[in-house]
Amino acid sequence: MVYDDEQLIATGSYDENIIKCVAVCKDYQAENLLTQVVTHLLEKMRENEQLHVFLYTKPQSKAIFHSLGFKKIVANEDVLFMELGKPNFSDYLRFLLEKKKIGEGSGIVMNANPFTKGHQYLVETAAQHSQQVYVFVLSEDHSTFSTADRLAMVRQGVAHLGNVTVIPTDQYMVSSATFPAYFLKDKAELDIAKVQATLDARLFMERIAPLLEIRTRFVGDEPFSKVTEVYNQAMQEVFDDRLHLVILPRLTIDGEAISATKVRQAIKEKNEDVLLKFLPKTTYDFIKYTN
Template identity: 65%
Template sequence: MANYLYAVKRLWLKEDKQAYAQWQALLRSSGLQPEADLDDTIGIYDDTVLIAAGSLSGKIIKCVAVREDYRAENLLAQLMTQLLERLYEKDETHCFLYTKLSNKAIFRSLGFREIIADEEVLFMEQGKPDFNDYLGYLKAHKKQGDASAIVMNANPFTKGHQYLVETAARQSPQVYVFVLSEEKSEFSTSDRLAMVRLGVAHLKNVTVLRTEDYLVSSATFPAYFLKDRAPLSIARTQASLDARLFKERIAPVLGISQRFVGEEPNSKVTEVYNQAMAHVFRDDLTLTVIPRLAVGKQIISATAVRRAMTDGDEAVLKDFLPETSYRYLMKHEELMR
């Protein structure tokens, strides 16, 4: 195993069937599940044998594996150097890492800090702004009294979202509405935040917050954005980690004892998330599932609103959107195209 024989290469997993087969076998031998949503994969070869690999998905480092009989060769550090260099080339100075609990000491020595861990996965980060900065942001917006929480994408903010918030506001002294910061929706984060703030402005015990990278994001729960294209086994693992992060690190900062969610009859991934929360929260946090609001026999959903926008169906828009969202969309006509 002489080091001079080792070659670092970029793997083209979609084009190179042989490389894909070797990569898949390497990951499975390391107890990892091969994933499809990857931007970049780096491999290290001993002659023609793939002995180590690591991948990037956005600013997340994942699928990192070293063949067992080469683990004394410092290949992990070489892999991380290559992957971090690729991130720096993209001006990414903040990154995340999924790894096995057994790798904690190794990655801490490489400058990564733990955010949360469960029985299966360790979630770490490197760079700034980090999770401690996010906790500082939450503390700056903390209100007095017991609180509940809602996490929503609001793509866009509908009467169904408004009904969920109003229901929570009647039952809780304080409600924190977390709006997804991820830019993976038809409406931008700034537009979604604006519509939520307008739609809850009449509720004096409601505070609207950003999620940044720490709730239902590409870092904590990438399967959410794939919806029903995501393998449910992967979605379940990610949902559990996201729920644990909320329960153990975020809820205590804001005094949150209850989380409200809408009933989910359509999306299997969202239903998996609801199930994961129920399992993770147990007796520590109350999970309250609210039946979805309907107009006639049609359940209100953001998907139906976006379809109505495409079809130019003014009646559905007026039925499904609160006046605040409707006026916002009319004022910003470019969003209607």
């Protein structure tokens, strides 16, 4: 924070590797305080070994942050998403190219916390209608199951499908950097969630889908989470006719919609009936024999 006597005139903060809440009083914006604040934050982050940094800013601030070494990832008329350091988005795109298979594809992004029969149904449906299916599993460790465990459950649950490739998202799809409101669920402000969801959808459509020749994004409908429903709506608006969005009705068993939330509750309550009903055998065995 920067003060003029006792008046706060500039401030900024960071959370892990994300710079946020940077502001300069309008009466002091000609004094290069923004650069001073950001430079100070970067020094503090490096002390904490945060060498890869993200930030959201307004598009008109691009030149200032570019001069500090930040590179644009994606932008819309309201928000610019940038990063500094390595490994960066270019490295992630090279990683995706290494995973690319021949043929047009579909994309699915999931947390899989844990991987349920509903997730499996979504992937199997996409696999029936696509030459290739790329399943992106969230890399954020903000879930009951670790990133490694969720990746393992997804890979085991789709191993019978020869045209499915499972890939971690890193920090470029539904992450604390691109879409922090996703992890707040019902506590998130929906207006903010909409802005973040729109940017996340644009990043997928403009930078990731063309690289892998993804023509369709498959999602499940969302009767439980308002934030996820906002995400589905944002994708519909952003994709328009450039990327096809398929929203599948959520799979039900005995008239009950499958949800990972219900599964996590059943795990706490040791309700074997629910677990056997909602989980594919691969996930059931994974949870049973790794806990």
